[in-house]
Amino acid sequence: MSTSNTFTALQVMQDAPVIPVIVLNDVKHAVPMARALVAGGVRMLEVTLRTPQALACIEAIAREVPEAVVGAGTVRSRADAxxxxxxxxxxxVSPGYTSAVGQACRDVGLALLPGVATGGEIMMAQEDGFTELKFFPAMQAGGPAMLKAWSGPFFDVKFCPTGGVSLQNAPEFLSLPNVVCVGGSWLVPADAMAQGDWARITQLALDTKALRK
Structure with a gap:
């Protein structure tokens, strides 16, 4: 399935304060969940490749919710890309970074938000031309203090912290000049998905607008 609309990693990050990190176990939930998020103003949707149904869910969203921009998370190999x-x-979106994954995403035309947790990984990603990166796992790898420390040597890098980010601590991350957005799973709670409570998911998406600096 091809698309005429391409996005850069920075455009993906700038669209909303939060990129929802989505784990889908049932294809039936994919389209109503995507529509609920779009209704709340969140259209960049990261569906993680952590379940057997993930690719079918991505396909359903891409086909039936054209106003959403669906992406794949947990991309770890050329085959995944x-x-x-x-x-x-x-x-x-990848949990870490290798040159092979970076090249694979370029080859198939996917903007990549590579995961990094150390200065060395940032330098590896920069060597391959990536300057918009996912800081993962953000809280476990040093949280806002680490991003502040990186703002000096990596002044030209923009981050999307993911991993342990919540509605409560997101403002602290978003207040940093080198953070464009955050990634979080709180927009799509498992219980809301199981109950088909799409109105709750829309409200959670609407609530993120208050986070934007």
Whole structure:
């Protein structure tokens, strides 16, 4: 499945204060969940490749919710990147970074938000031309204090902290000049998904607007 609309990693990050990190176990939930998030003003949707249904969910969202921009998370290999692109993903997010994954995403036309947790990983990603990065796992790897420390040597890098980020601590991250957005799973609670409480998911998405600096 191809698309004429391409996005850079920075455009993906700038669209809303939060990129929802979504784990889907049932294809039936994919489309109503995506519509609920879009109704709340969140359209960049990271569906993680952590379940057997993930690719089918990405395909359903890409086909039936054109106002959403669906991406694949947990991209760890060339095969993941190819499968994500084939399913209709328009961006990719990886938990770490390798040059092979970076090149694979370029080859299939996916904007990549690579995961980093150390200065060395940032330098590796920068060597390959990536300057918009996912800081993961954010809280476990040093939280806002680490991002403040990186703002000196890596003044030209922008981050999306993910991992342990919540509605409560998101403002602290978003107040940092080198943070464009955060990634979080709180927009799509498992119980709301199981109950089909799409109105709650829309409200959680609407609540993120108050987080923008």
């Amino acid at each position: 190819q499968a994500a692109a084939n399913a209709g993903s328009r961006f990719a």
